[in-house]
Amino acid sequence: MNVTLRQLNAFIQVAETGSFTRASDKMHLTQSAVSGLIKELENNLNVVLFDRTTRQLSLSVVGHHLLPQAKRVLNELTLFENEASSLTSLAQGTVRLAASQFAASSMPAVIAQFAKVYPDIKVSLLDCSAEDVLQHIENIEVDLGVGVELSAEQHDDNLRADLLYELPFCIVVPQQHPLANKSIVNWDDLLNLPLITLNGPFIDQVALELNEHMAQQIKNAAYKVNFMSTALEMTRQGFGITLCLPYMPEVIDWVSANQLVLKPLTNPIKSRKFYIYQRSSRALSPASKTFKKFLQSYFEDYFTDISK
Template structure:
């Protein structure tokens, strides 16, 4: 029979109170039940823990030597239970996020700051990376949650749709199109275009008429980051495309946005998790926070100035 925590608690309490009667009362046990626990522990350890006389109870030499260790075991279990309770009650924890670069630079800081206000004892770390790397980080269990546009993913991953956004045209407020409530893809044919490399734009090739997609894929400038495209647009080198979540970023550059129609083309943004990994309470709380507040990715209405 293995030693149990119940036996160790009985041993420590009898030793501290130097009395079976008092210890039994503290543990809400009968004296015979308490004596049974001590005997079981002595049998398991194959040592005598107490020397008993008709009048006094003393720790044996072995009992005195083992008492500090028994206390340490009970203290460690107490610390373990406290940590578990703290994790469950979100008083501790760590969330690792992998987020696509544009979201990391625009909207995600707001979500992290708001979550940390609600749960100040939870640590949140952010890895900003390419969309493909977001999926890789989740597949390799290097992050708890991944947020990025829709991409191909394997059977090991689970996804939740956070939000969808149509494409918007970004331009200076002095541009002729700024007077329009919306523009059409056809309108872009005569304009100097600044486009982003990668799947963000590549998907348009199959979603737009050939003559429009051909123009987009022979743009005047191709850049890697939206921040670069916005800076070039601000300097009058052309106009560019973005999604609605970047509205605040656009306004910070003194630019305006107009929805592009005929047709309306949208991009889905997904929350990636690993099917074979249970989320810790802190990560689960952040996931629920994101899903419940996903509409705030699109709350910044584009400037109509």
């Protein structure tokens, strides 16, 4: 068997674009050359990777199974090349970072500060769902991931998790709302009020930790949206009130500037922990180690400052 990296790359490009023509454009090859690489790979493996008809090209069952492994091989090679190049200096290299929704919002500021100190280290950011952060790490598509704590089902011995920060749940209400003037806001104060929540397991998890009445209130929220920015704007427009994590100074400033009030929720106090994730079986490159240390110091300093 003599599988080449060019064959694997052609396989991935055709699978992702769904077309020999588009794949050939991305690879800067002729269509016949790409087709030849796929045929060579199929012959080498003695499998059919694509189901071909006159109108459609699609992955075969075998192709679906082999595609993630092909990506992993190329990602391993990319990681090898990055590590080799970054070994010349701690101040050079590339860091690939994945961050879930809440964490991703704070990353541009961190990366901008990091670039001032380490201008020769490039940090690429992939924003995605919390579940996809772990998948990208497993597939070696990123070096580090930042996201919420894992559920019991998600724990994996091949993942290392280092606590980055912890945020309490808050409620955002208009300034004229009765809750805005309360010194203490309890979860039960939200009962029978129109709630705006985010879709997905992040909010569903906190519902499981509350009493049955409040859990039903969250599950049956008046509005469910995909982005925190949408929820905050709907709150500003009077559609309801929204749950929030005070994860960015820009968010806190936006809330205040738009006649909204952010109030911590108590009885019970609920919070979410955010971690830096990496593959425990792989050593980080010098560039990734440098960024990880900077990331930890950045948030340690930030939360120390706001607690004063």
